Amino acid sequence: MPRVKVSVIVPVYNTGKYVDECAPSLLGQSLPADEYEVIYVDDGSTDDTLKRLEKLTAGHPNVQVHTQPNSGWPGAPRNLGMKHAKGEYVQFVDHDDMLGTEALERLYEHATRTRADVVLGKMSSTMVRPRRLFRQTLDACTIENDELMQSMSPHKMFRRAFVEEHGLRFPEGPWIMEDLAFVSAAYLKAERISVLADYPCYYWMKRDDGGNNTRHRFNPRHGFWPNLRTVIGQIKDGTTPSDDIDALQNRLLHRLYHVEVLSRTREPEILREDPAEQRQRFATARQVALEEFPAAVRRGLPAVSGLRAELLERGDFDGAFAFAEHVREVKASSELGAPRWQDGCLVADITLGLLRGDGEPLVLTERDGKWWLDPELLTGVPGTEDGWEVRDPFRMAYAELIVKDRDRQDWWYPEGDLEVRLQPIGEGRSQLLASGRLRLDPQRLAGGRPLERGVYDVWAFVNVLGIDRMVRVTGHGTPNGPATGPALTGGRLALPYWTTGVGQLALDVDQRLRGFGPDTAGAAAANATRGKQSLPLPYVAAESGVPAPVKVTVSALTVTAELVPAADGSTARLRLPGRLKLPAGRHPVTLPKADTPVAYAVVRDGTLLRLEGPAYEADTGRRILDAVADNRQVRRVRRRLGR
Template identity: 80%
Template sequence: MPGVKVSVIVPVHNTGKYVDECAPSLLGQSLPADEYEVIYVDDGSSDDTPARVEKLAAVHPNVQVHTRPNSGWPGAPRNLGIRHAEGEYIQFVDHDDMLGPEALERLYEHAKHNDADVVLGKMSSTMVRPRRLFRHTVDVCTIEYDELMQSMSPHKMFRRAFIEEHGLLFPEGPWILEDLAFVSAAYLKAERISVLADYPCYYWMKRDDGGNNTRHRFNPRHGFWSNCRTVVRQIKDGTPPSDDIDALQNRLLHRLYHVEILSRTREPEILREEPAAQRERFEAARHLAIEEFPAAVREGLPTLSRLRAELLERGDFDGAVALAERIREVKVRSTVGGLRWKGGRLVADVTLDLQRGDGEPLVLLERDGKRWLDPELLAGVPGTEDGWEARDPFRLAYAELVVKDRDREDWWYPEGDLEVRLEPFGQGRSRLVASGRLRLDPERLAGGRPLARGVHDVWAYVQLLGVDRMVRLTGDGTPGAPAAGPALTGGRLALPYWTGSGQLALDVDQRRRRLGSDTAGAAAANTARGEASLPLPYLAATAASGPARLKVTVSALTADAALIAGDDGTTARLRLPARLRLPDGRHPVALPRSGAPVAYAVVRDGALLRLEGPAHASGAGRRFLDAVADHRQVRRVRRRLGR
């Protein structure tokens, strides 16, 4: 294909229906079909996968299919795809994942604008927590940017000339960690790396049959430990050694040590797997840690992670189990205060801290001019009878708020940062606390765009002292009740509420919640021109954004109504249709699932004369005007009077 901008390479093997589920996202891209190609590489499937991809190729000119004997892993098919690719850039996609509709167009434009060798597109996933790497878009960085090591999967866009120049290839055969080997090599060689964080590019989805999990990664024939050693040496060969815990090599190796080594010593794995198998993994991790990782990597770990490393390297499996059992019970407590709408944002003061399994705060003790881990947490852990020093309580500590689109698995980061601080707790004790302000702007949160219609849950991620937790933000409000007043934003209603478990959520455009008696007060005053005021706080809505639509009940009639932002910034106006199929009279207007009326509609000959608040009482003069409302002279006078 001449002028191909992007080649999408998709390895497939016994994929079955997942080919058909993935294909629409690949073939429905906003990038014109003649500007990208989709290359399926079948790795010796024994089911109907070849027929499925050939069927796609027969219908779509930009799809091609290549086959090869089964290799047992994605590396060889990806390499074959690289050899056939004609695109300026290559995007790797797994057969059971999906791309966002504008992913290729946006990634390519970002790559060209920044002359990037590698572009990381924002990932959404049902399998892993959100990565702060995708909090902000980055035009250009290098491997010195620490956040890159949070994303080691191959689902990125690479400049094809860059791949060819450096001879980058995936290890072939049953080679677990082939993605780490390829991506770390690319990071080390790349001169310009870009991050696109304002659009969900890649959806990494969990299969319903569990076929894309990696719990089989320790099969001896996959060579996990030797492969991990290869990746470690690749990083060491590409960076200068140093005893400084913050030197580049030690920062890069930290990710491998934390994820691939310490996972063998901590919950849930060490408590979940069969003990004999886990002891074997523990010993293998111990040998690799001692033989390949510099001491500075271990010294640079947070307090509890450093203790885990100590237990691992001295071979204390029982001690590691005991510590894992205690840390498993640690929870994050959240405090939410002052939840309100301010300046177009849902605002709240948030505080997060750690609690032991008994519900008491996890504290640090001050003794002999040093800080020590909470002895209650370490009770029963061998080798910690004399305590464990918290040399730097702030080491790699951070906390952040994230908002999850419940329907789409997208994660977004609201404005503001949480600050980690030590707070005195009396009697020579202190506790590590993260606090700050939630600022959730429904009109800009989704990469500068409005949030999509649906329910959006507010979460917090905490990493303190080596304990990491992803938790829902929980307050002390009544479960199921509104968390703050409703808002009118961008022509839609935004309804904050506490879920049945007391967790903060925001319903945008009435996906599950409705404006009702528990979310809006009653109008109290009569207004003219067929509208009534409701005491409804709203976000900065302009005339261009349009009114918010909703259903109301007028007597027994269901009618379409609109809420229009008032000029004072604290009210919205309710507008009903000019014609109502109702008898003459005064009819109660109620919101869905609401008993008390918010207004009364005065109807004459099927026409809405006006809306009245529930507290309004019509005088004799008003009743006379209603009776003669169809008189031409009266209508003219009413218009002159501005009624």
């Protein structure tokens, strides 16, 4: 009997229909059903969840259901699932999320090949921005790679023997941040951690009823602050203290300080919550900051975060509130050069920056040989009358381009890096900019594989001075118009365009929403070489490869034509079938959704004689030959002469 490779553990409580929505992704895995098991643990549901689970077990031998009295949190059900697990690896899944079809097979192969204790599979989400941790697949790393702290959810694959050897368990009961406690302990103990970034493994989905598995993420009444102290202590116990801001312990604690503590001091939370409650949160956060975090953690923060920490630890709620109001208005901007096709890739130069609420660049000012934060951000912030020094403008600064698959919610990273630099703009002021080259390869973007049929939106993420923003990449083109001409890549059409409204750069692969026509009908096709049954379309960039089918209309007849790439990629040729059920004559050829012909098909006796460009004007001799083309004797002579 095949061994169990993976045990999938799913805690459930009053899940209802979401059990049925998640189940197909678990039961339809490419890994053979006898090589993995799905363990549902019902945490005392009071609705029909248990009945739904029992129906699943009836038709699937690899599904088992266990029940327990309500514990109030996922920790205890996950622990019970681990007790029953037989797999070499365990994979945790929440009841309202989904797995990619090949997730278990790929994760298990990656885990066994790399001998990893923990494997992080690429996550796609409708709730949070993409994580740069998943830019590339890693065969081996350790907690020294502090980017692991970007992913602290338990939705990972863990080697079961490793979990048992170190006695790793989730805290039980209504214990907020049980995931941080378990995952940080695993990171600290693991000898080898790997990342699978070239396939979307886990879909962390927002529920249509507004709920999700993080709805109680911050609740002081459920022990948020004591639990945070526990996780901090766990990291301190597993690392060595140091005054160096880049020491491992300080880098790991930075994530907890920035996400769990400074969130109480910054927008949107400090601006939207009830002031009385938020003041209490602020006071408690201050106490934790002063008692639990070494000074080196605060010194290592970028400028804006450092000022937040200063205001927090000073106990200046009003100052933090005023500062948050200014920072809230900061927006990211993108400046994109004209997109073009080059070597089968869509390329364009891009520059990213930050703008203040008044639309002016966010600047640093130079004074006495030092850099100072933009004074417009400091209005009404006590203690900053003389400015706020920016000791290292590039501290933790980076920017990246991201492409979102609109249909599947997957995020992919184009090739190339963006460089952050200081750009002088006069009068002792400089702006932090990120610049580089967008290079989008439809044949490799999806983890080294071709993009699937769909629409792909181009975004950018910029993080400078401790301010991070996502921004749609826009250009100077007309919204809903072409960004550049179409391309033939891998035998499929790729149509770059600016979206309706904001004019975001998008790429339609294989005519998902946009037909091949509106972007090309106005271009003048080259004239046909006499006697040829194909026509070059110079406004279609192409790479050498297989032809792409495309529907065209010849007069009132719809037929499947082909776009055939030229060897040098300079053009693609439009090729029609040799036989057309049309009367003799010259028939306009139009592309989908287009009114203007891109060619004319000359037909005689149901046979395509040639394609002509729209600008073609036949000479008198050609018109006479066409007129007598039905004469059999003339046709025989033509055949002999080879026309």
